[in-house]
Amino acid sequence: MPKLPVPAPLRRPSKPGEGGNGASSNGTEGGPGGGAMEQAKxxxxxxxxxxxGWLDERSGATGxxxxxxFRKVPKGTNWFYTLGSATMFAFAIQAITGVFLAMYYTPSATQAYESITHLTNDVFLGEFVRGMHKWGASVMIILVFLHMGRTFFFGAYKYPRELNWVIGVVLLILTMVMGLTGYLLPFDQRSFWATVVANNITATGPVVGPYLADFLRAGPEFAATTISRFYAIHMLLVPGLIAALIGAHLYLVVKLGTTAPPWLKGEKPKSLRREEVG
Ligand code: HEM
Known part of the structure; x- marks a missing residue:
């Protein structure tokens, strides 16, 4: 297998007393021809x-x-392997646009709808940012399913990646919780009644269903407490969990590497071929 290119190490910053002004080895400075521009550059x-260098020495970021x-990727890696990163990008867009929406949104049963109407009609680029967040939610859900399909059909859920699959399943559930909790926030007729239905369905779930529905409703009625609870779950609890789990997910991807496409699995490494092992 050809060696991967290794990035040139960052130069250590000179320590006090080493005196060096960090003279480089390319010989461009100092000469009589070196003008002010050259020196500034x-x-x-x-x-x-x-x-x-300063940051690297203290954080070990280069490693x-x-x-x-520069991690190794298996032969045959293709565009389907970009779906995980695409999901992550969609999450980042949701987080960024969500911050801007939160600047104008009021999580109150009497003011939520008005605050969103104001954002859409009066705020500069408000409708655009809201649209990005709304459509971005669907894009993220589609991407997460496609990514899950890719990992399933490529057999990436098998040993030693079962834990990453389980983390993925939790990420999938959390992504859907984001969709559910976000849907109520405009607090118009449609979002209100859709959430009432979703909550009633949750209540029919086995064992934990009724407790979960009570927790989400935050009281006997769908009211002011419900919207605050959904808002806190939507913008604090679940995004925090998703960000932390994406970190764990990526750590495992880097540690274990990605799975080769299934059509390459038949190609055993030379050292394992029967005639050579036996
Ligand atoms: C927020 C949601 C998610 C994000 C941001 C995410 C991100 C990623 C990224 C960037 C990779 C590496 C590149 C790739 O293979 O595409 C990856 C790999 C992986 N993901 Fe996800 N993922 C998410 C959800 C899921 C879900 C729902 C599952 C399955 C239930 C899953 C299972 C896996 C597995 C098993 C791998 C290893 C793939 C391999 O070894 O080839 N992920 N994920």
Missing amino acids: HGAAEGASGVA FLTGML
Whole structure:
């Protein structure tokens, strides 16, 4: 297997007393021909590498980034392997647009609808950001299912990746909880009644169903307490859990590597072929 390119190590920043001004080995500076522009450019490059070196020495970020970005991928890796990253990108877009929506949204039974109407009609780019968040939610759900399908059909749920599959299942459930809790927030007729129905269905679930429905309703009636509870779950609890679990999910992807496409599984490594092992 050909060796992967290894990134050039970041230069260590010079310590106090080492005296060096970080003279580089490319021999561009210092010469009689080196003008002010050349020196300024060199200084800027030195400064950037100095900051990166300073951070790296204290955080060990190069090791992490090298492991993350230069990891080996199996032969036959294709576009289907981008679905996980696409899901992550959709989550990032939801998080960013959600922050802007939260600046204008009021989680109250009497003001929620008006705050959203104001955001849509009066705020600069409000309708656009709201649209991105609304359509982005569906995009994320579609992507997460496609990604799950890819990992299933490529057999990526098998040993040693079962734990990552289980983390994925929790991520899928949490993504759907985001959809459910977000749907109520505009607090118009449709979102109100759809959530009443969803809550009634939840209550019919076995064992925990009625308790879960009570918890979500936050009281005997669908009222002000329900919207606050959905809002807290939608913008604090579940996004935090999703972010933490994506971290664990990616850690395992980097640690275990990705699965080769199933049509390449038949190709045993040379060292394991019968004639050579036996
Ligand atoms: C928020 C949702 C999710 C995000 C952001 C996410 C992200 C990712 C990323 C970036 C990868 C590596 C690249 C790739 O193979 O596509 C990956 C791999 C993986 N994911 Fe997810 N994922 C999510 C949900 C899920 C779900 C719902 C499942 C299954 C139930 C799942 C199971 C897996 C498995 C088993 C792997 C390893 C793939 C392999 O070894 O080839 N993930 N995920």
